[in-house]
Amino acid sequence: MYAIVKNGLSKRGHTQKTLGLLRLMEQGNTKDIYPDIVTYNSIIDGLCKLGQWEKxxxxxxxxxxxxxxxxxCIFSTLTDGLCKEGKVEDAEEVLEHMVEKGVEPDVITYSALMDGYCLRGQVNRARRIFDILIDKGIGPDIFSYNIxxxxxxxxxxxxxxxxxxxEISQKGSKPxxxxYNTILQGLFEVGRIDVAKQLFVEMISTGPVPNLSIYHTLLDGYFKYGLVEEAMSLFNKLERKTENIDITSYNIIINGLCKNGEIDKAHAIFQKLSSMGLLPDVRIYTTMITGFCLQGLLDEAKxxxxxxxxxxxxxxxxxYNVIVQGYLRCRKINEMVTFMKEMTGRGFSFDATTAELLVNAICENPCVVDMLPELHAEIKK
Structure with missing residues (x-):
């Protein structure tokens, strides 16, 4: 019972209540409820995720x-927590300490350390840990390979x-x-489209069944390089399998069409969402507004x-930043001011792109400052 409540509190970030429950357990009169290594490990895991290192x-x-x-387990938890916080050197010290205590690190411990180095872009150091796994004969597993x-x-x-x-297949395992998703994303990132297509064909024949994430990666990649027909062909196949498509899929399609100048097709797909039982969310509305702004269709965006x-x-x-940027790019300052007042009234603020566009507009026409009461007041200060 204590364990269930403790786990629930930890997962929801209620660290103070979790620690209070730990102290209550320590006051118990029987060994049955006295906190053990599993109890401490669970609490430490929660504290690590919240970055509360003093506790x-x-x-x-x-x-x-x-x-x-x-x-x-406890050492691996500490190592993982430290690495996710970017404290890889501290994690290395934990690793050394556990070896001194006679506790042999396992594949989870080493994988956490690898992940920490990869998060910092130090792939060569991650590779060194990977090679240690091989030398010790305790791995690597598919998780280590993926990292x-x-x-x-x-x-x-x-x-x-x-x-x-x-190498994964050569070692007797399977990707x-x-x-597959990681490799496909990497291939599209560097423009190796043909290799990505071949890999997908290979996956269909010998690999795991593609899931929605794989299809999203392919759609993103095709649109990125202007392969609109191939993207739509893949999307149409997906759409026929109604169980394999969601609002995120439609957002990718609408975004891809907008960025490739196919605003009418994007809007047509957007309009049929409700009839399909899919409620547009703030992300997909914003995508559509972005598309209109990119084409200079500000009335439609509004x-x-x-x-x-x-x-x-x-x-x-x-x-709001998207629509303000649209009006700034078209030099429609009066209309932009209306939306600027709306967004500040709702507690929103300019992002870097909006601020840069505003500065450019002021440089071209210093009178713009007089049209922005809030900004004008700040400059006078």
């Missing part, structure tokens, strides 16, 4: 003082990523959905903004 250190010291046997492949893809080192990808408000889908900071 983590306190609990860790308590465990040492209680002469608890610190197992590989390193992702690291290489982020650094656009696709040759090394593909070498690792092929999973995450592996109508879409009012439509989403009428449908109880309130615009967010991104929505």
């Amino acid at each position: 983590v250190t306190t609990l860790f010291s308590e465990m040492v003082n209680l002469n608890m046997y610190l197992d590989v 390193l492949i992702n690291g290489y893809c982020k650094k656009k080192k696709l040759t090394k990523a593909m070498q690792l990808f092929r 999973n959905i995450v592996t 109508d879409m903004l009012r439509k989403m408000e009428g449908n109880n889908c309130l615009p967010n900071n991104v929505t």
